[in-house]
Amino acid sequence: MYARLTTFRVKSDKFDDMRRWREENQTRIYGQPGLREWVGLMDEHGEFTVVAFFDDEQAARDSMPYVRSLWGEIAPMIEGEPTARFVEVMGGDGIATRGVVAA
Secondary structure: OEEEEEEEEEOHHHHHHHHHHHHHOHHHHOOOOOEEEEEEEEOOOOEEEEEEEEOOHHHHHHOHHHHHHHHHHHHHHEEEEEEEEEEEOOOOOOOEEOOEEOO
């Protein structure tokens, strides 16, 4: 299993807009090719981290054109450009991923 770590900062006056956008676009977010599961984390300062789980590295990288189109939609709500890193998932007992359990 492989993960894409994405980070960006949400503008302080756009927290509610970001939450609403996420709720309204959940199905589209899961439309990323090869995406199994994702977790979005936001601190009180608007620093947002997304951990998106994929079957393998190729799927994680192949999803980038799709996710860039989603980033384009949230651009008015964030500061700067999101950054993405790709990492191997080394463990995670109990992480259910769309019907698959990571080992």
